[in-house]
Amino acid sequence: MEYAIEIKNITKSFGEFTAVDNISFSIPKGKIFGFLGPNGSGKSTTIRMLCGVLTPTSGSGIVLGLDILKEAEQIKQSIGYMSQKFGLYEDLTIKENLDFFASIYGIPRREKKIRIQDTIELCGLQEKESVLAGVLSGGWKQRLALGCSLLHQPKLLILDEPTAGVDPVSRRVFWGVIHQLAKSGITILVTTHYMDEAESCDLLGFIYRGKLMQLGTVEEIRQQEGRQSIEDIFISYVERMSDIKVSGSFMEIKNHLD
Ligand SMILES: Nc1ncnc2c1ncn2[C@@H]1O[C@H](COP(=O)(O)OP(=O)(O)OP(=O)(O)O)[C@@H](O)[C@H]1O
Secondary structure, three states: OOEEEEEEEEEEEEOOEEEEEEEEEEEEOOOEEEEEOOOOOOHHHHHHHHOOOOOOOEEEEEEOOEEOOOOHHHHHHHEEEEEOOOOOOOOOEHHHHHHHHHHHOOOOHHHHHHHHHHHHHHOOOOOOOOOEHHHOOHHHHHHHHHHHHHOOOOOEEEEEOOOOOOOHHHHHHHHHHHHHHHHOOOEEEEEOOOHHHHHOOOEEEEEEOOEEEEEEOHHHHHHHHOOOOHHHHHHHHHHHHOOOOOOOOHHHHHHHHO
């Protein structure tokens, strides 16, 4: 099997504090990997190491065939990255934003027009091409940000909480594009706090306090834990690893107060 990401025994310490603790995983090409974990568990630190932005304290990794320790610059140029706080230019239109990012990526002028048009279609940005990014709704902004991160045709796309604060309809439209990209062979690593999104991933990894607690398909994880709800499984990891007791359900919280 060919892998887009292979990391082995990666650790990152900041002084005495270990943010990522000896984690290993391999993600096959063309799969959607959902990287889950509570706030502060080590997701972004792991991602920064995969992108070649942060050097691990120990461990090794290959991303798109490139060594994260020795070929960090090439990795940065080969991947697409989109975060919740993606920097769109609000006083430029959709098309002008795409044009601007295409120039940053150094896409030749003759190719630029066709790439921009393809991106507009793929991300469902038709009809509002001449609208300023600043007046777009959250869902449209996220799709435009996704489009900007795809212009250089990356084989690996990293999405850090791409749908945070986006309405349910826009989330589904967004995930439609994600699945389409995976089908075309692009590997996707996505972090999310939405469990319905997690359930539609090909593979899931749970990280907590810097340790990888679980890695597998949704079905494998359900069978192993003997439960259906990914959210309950997620919470059980947190409870197992800490003294925190989390309420069983939102109904339990409500009934407790009644
Ligand atoms: N440069 C740094 N120096 C010191 N500590 C850091 C640094 N970067 C991250 N940390 C710490 O490492 C831990 C993991 O942070 P990280 O941002 O990787 O978590 P996360 O899972 O991405 O959280 P979130 O969902 O909130 O983005 C946190 O306790 C954070 O404060």
